[in-house]
Amino acid sequence: MLNRIITIANQKGGVGKTTTAINLATALAAIGENVLVIDLDPQGNASTGLGIERKERRLSSYDLLTNSATLEEIVVPTAVPNLSIVPSTMDLLGVEMEISSASDRVLRVKKALQTDAARRYSYVLIDCPPSLNLLTINAMVAAHSILVPLQCEFFALEGLSQLLETVGQVRQTLNPALDIQGIVLTMYDARNNLAQQVVADVREHLGDKVYTTLIPRNVRVSEAPSYGKPAIIYDLKCAGSQAYLQLASEVIQRERRRRAA
Template identity: 60%
Template sequence: MIRVAVANQKGGVGKTTTAINLATALAAVGWKVLLIDLDPQGNASTGLGIGQSGREISSYDVLIGSAGVVEGAVATRVPRLELLPATMDLSGAEVELVSLEDRARRLERALDAVPSGRWDICLIDCPPSLGLLTVNGLVAARHLLVPLQCEFFALEGLSQLLQTVERIRLAFNPELQILGIALTMFDKRNNLSQQVADDVRACLGQAVFDTVVPRNVRLSEAPSHGLPALIYDLRCPGSEAYVRLARELMGRLPRHAEAA
């Protein structure tokens, strides 16, 4: 199973929107997909229409070892897409994990126990921080996708994240690779958006995906209906961009994940 962490410690960069819609696009082409919600806010769970009553077992239970990933995964409205939901219990997990053995490898060990062939790919939606929850996501993953908002402060956050990734590589996970940087919330009316996009491409070159996700109101509306934007409005500019981004993503992933 391919494991991709979707992470950026800066909030409001379109991270969860990216995770939900890429997971939907991959499921639509036949992949068996697991999306893990590691954010205490539970936005990925809400955005896929999983209410509190459908979160009996959550990623918190998996991290503390009281439940397994397969046991906690719930079906979504998207065929072949399952979700390990999040609850507010996660907000206390940072403190609880400190006293546990191998606290940085809790999620990795849980995913290692998943039977082979259960899912083709796992996307991990990390919280907007560089705490133990995000560390668990980065240690468990083999690939990192970074959504990056097209504004100045996003560049500062990116440098911090890249430093953290290097420390994770050295201490826990030498296999972690940056799959790509996805430029999000691009406003073509704003010169700064283009300038930031140009600067990121100049610094990181081929690591940056060609597809740029525009700022789009339909992407913002979709979660309130408990639907991915790709289902809420497939023809809006945001959804079309995520379809292209998913195609690029598949081109960068290892070939051993065949469509189901």
């Protein structure tokens, strides 16, 4: 199977990165794609949001990065059909120090995804920590493209320029094929003039790289992780869930156009 590896990254916290990862993954799985989420954030919010209890995380992305276990051994099925996860644990906090002297330290995730076990999945989504550290670089080196969640707030573009600079450096040195999959605008409040201005500015600067779908601020989306469920399963009809379904449709349309080009 020809899979597509998408890294979901933004060094700024609280922009809806993990929410985007788990709901986009769920939406893709719901339409029949076989999806794997790799949780590379030591906080493990993607794992919690997909209902994987901490006591169930016998092996994790830490074991993947330290070569202590294979991808096949680590993957855990979720309650969502067609959706599996490589969960995260707090052990990841020390992994940078452990592998920093290894010559292949930025290639660990890439190597794990060049296996038959990884090729079973049509989409692999990697959820990154809110920083540009070795974990995020591993995710960028492994990926075909990067999806950037961007909060509709005043300093949104400022943080984005630093991220795009890092993407450019990774492309030059480690992964020439790395592409920007798209920018998804999150936490949008239509009643807020500033949010509307941010949307206009981002679209002006980045054009068709910005998805048409706007992810609204939504209480039901915020509640869902505490129940260990993606918003799409917790409340399919809420505005946030419907937006993530639209986003999944846009992602697939972009993939089809890319493959046809």
